[in-house]
Amino acid sequence: MQTLDVISVNIWQILISLINLLLLFLILKHFxxxxxxxxxxxxxxxxxxxxxxxxxxKTEADSLKKEWKSRMRSADAEAKAIxxxxxxxxxxxxxTILNETREKADQMVRQAKADxxxxxxxxxxQMKQEIIDVSAKISxxxxxxxxxxxxxxxxxxxxxxxxxxxxxxxx
Amino acid sequence: MKGKNHSFKIKDxxxxxxxxxxxxxxxxxxxxxxxxxxxxxxxxxxxxxxLKLPVQDLLITESQVNSWLVMIxxxxxxxxxTHGLKEKAEKKRQLIAxxxxxxxxxxxxxxxxxxxxxxxxFIGAMLALSAFSSLLSLLGLFPPTSDLNIVAxxxxxxxxxxxxxxxxxxxxxxxxxxxxxxxxxxxxxxxSEIATPISMAFRHYGNVMSGAVxxxxxxxxxxxxxxxxxxxxxxxxxxxxxxxIGLPAVLSVYFDLFSGCLQAFIFAMLTMLYISGSFSxxxxxxxxxxxxxxxxxxxxxx
Numbered sequence: 244m245q246t247l248d249v250i251s252v253n254i255w256q257i258l259i260s261l262i263n264l265l266l267l268f269l270i271l272k273h274f275x276x277x278x279x280x281x282x283x284x285x286x287x288x289x290x291x292x293x294x295x296x297x298x299x300x301k302t303e304a305d306s307l308k309k310e311w312k313s314r315m316r317s318a319d320a321e322a323k324a325i326x327x328x329x330x331x332x333x334x335x336x337x338x339t340i341l342n343e344t345r346e347k348a349d350q351m352v353r354q355a356k357a358d359x360x361x362x363x364x365x366x367x368x369q370m371k372q373e374i375i376d377v378s379a380k381i382s383x384x385x386x387x388x389x390x391x392x393x394x395x396x397x398x399x400x401x402x403x404x405x406x407x408x409x410x411x412x413x414x
Numbered sequence: 415m416k417g418k419n420h421s422f423k424i425k426d427x428x429x430x431x432x433x434x435x436x437x438x439x440x441x442x443x444x445x446x447x448x449x450x451x452x453x454x455x456x457x458x459x460x461x462x463x464x465l466k467l468p469v470q471d472l473l474i475t476e477s478q479v480n481s482w483l484v485m486i487x488x489x490x491x492x493x494x495x496t497h498g499l500k501e502k503a504e505k506k507r508q509l510i511a512x513x514x515x516x517x518x519x520x521x522x523x524x525x526x527x528x529x530x531x532x533x534x535x536f537i538g539a540m541l542a543l544s545a546f547s548s549l550l551s552l553l554g555l556f557p558p559t560s561d562l563n564i565v566a567x568x569x570x571x572x573x574x575x576x577x578x579x580x581x582x583x584x585x586x587x588x589x590x591x592x593x594x595x596x597x598x599x600x601x602x603x604x605x606s607e608i609a610t611p612i613s614m615a616f617r618h619y620g621n622v623m624s625g626a627v628x629x630x631x632x633x634x635x636x637x638x639x640x641x642x643x644x645x646x647x648x649x650x651x652x653x654x655x656x657x658x659i660g661l662p663a664v665l666s667v668y669f670d671l672f673s674g675c676l677q678a679f680i681f682a683m684l685t686m687l688y689i690s691g692s693f694s695x696x697x698x699x700x701x702x703x704x705x706x707x708x709x710x711x712x713x714x715x716x
Contacts, residue, residue: 245460245461246458246459247457247459247460247475247561248458249456249457249458250458251458251562251563252563253471253472253563255467255469255470255472256475256478256563256564256567257566258567259478260481260564260565260566261567261570262567263567264539264567264568264571265571266485267485268539268540271488271535271538271539271542274489274493275492275495275496275511275514276534276535278499279496279512279515282499282501283512283515285501289501
């Protein structure tokens with residue numbers, strides 16, 4: 244079988260080889276680069292979509308968090324307000340109850356004082372009356388006659404008054 | 415679902431067979447057409463077929479057939495790699511396919527700029543064809559790259575592309591570019607323009623061919639050496655190829671494996687540099703704007 248020389252030039256062979264390279268270029272373009280690029284593009288798209296979804300979910304979560312935070316804050320404020328209100332009311336209640344009690348106590352004291360004064364007065368009067376009566380009886384017995392009750396009263400009263408003043412002054 | 419899986423696997427096997435069978439066919443052809451002789455000789459490709467054509471006879475040689483076999487193999491390789499592509503990469507082959515595409519894209523982007531981004535399949539084809547052609551010698555086949563005609567065809571295509579991109583800014587601009595920087599350098603410019611494809615072709619061809627020549631010379635020298643040393647042994651033992659065991663393999667690793675891939679890379683690199691150097695997008699845009707202006711002026715004149 245014939246062989247070529249080590250160095251030989253043949254135009255047709257050169258052309259065939261040129262066309263071979265072009266053919267292989269087309270083969271690679273169609274069967275390797277196009278499908279791979281298509282797949283890469285698709286992957287890029289799905290990744291973009293996934294990222295977008297993740298971003299959307301994050302923003303939603305953020306907004307929800309913010310909302311919940313604000314809600315919590317308002318709830319806190321409300322609770323505080325309620326507590327304050329309750330405290331105020333309790334304070335007011337305490338005040339009124341205290342006032343009432345004080346009033347009552349004062350009244351009772353006053354009543355008691357008045358009662359005591361009244362009793363004192365009454366006892367005084369009674370004692371006066373008794374002294375008068377006793378003195379009148381004693382004087383009757385001593386003198387032996389009826390004294391004018393009216394005059395007698397006046398004398399004793401003045402005496403007792405003097406005594407009472409003396410007594411008050413000592414106190 | 416199971417039937418689908420089954421057909422998927424069958425298709426896989428068919429594609430793999432499509433990759434391997436051409437190479438096996440190449441080996442079979444080689445074995446059938448090689449005459450039985452133990453002599454080591456340096457020749458070009460075998461001629462299988464001769465067709466009468468006007469300028470020169472069309473010769474279908476071993477190198478043509480082998481490069482077609484390589485192309486078929488690459489076609490099936492592509493089909494195999496892209497078989498069952500999914501958005502979520504499940505298979506190793508998909509990763510390999512993506513790696514190839516991304517690497518060549520990167521290479522082209524870096525060396526040629528974004529204007530030539532569409533060149534990545536071309537550069538990929540060039541790399542694949544050149545590297546696989548050179549690597550055919552590992553199978554004991556005739557590497558098409560050690561035939562000048564094959565590489566010259568690629569270099570011619572590159573030359574055409576260079577010229578096309580230089581012409582893009584108008585034929586006048588193209589012709590004027592030869593007289594730069596000084597007009598008396600025109601012959602030198604023309605020579606360097608023509609020398610580009612020739613040097614590319616001869617660089618690639620010469621490297622692969624010289625590798626084969628050196629390998630052959632070393633192998634025959636080792637054969638002589640072992641004959642010389644074992645001459646005194648009786649019978650067939652005297653012809654025992656003692657030194658031909660192992661040693662040529664080291665050379666093969668360098669000349670076939672390393673040099674083949676390196677030459678493919680160099681060829682692709684030079685292609686990228688020449689093509690991108692022959693064209694500047696700025697100049698082209700300026701040319702287009704100028705042309706547009708003249709057109710509108712002509713219309714206004716009418």
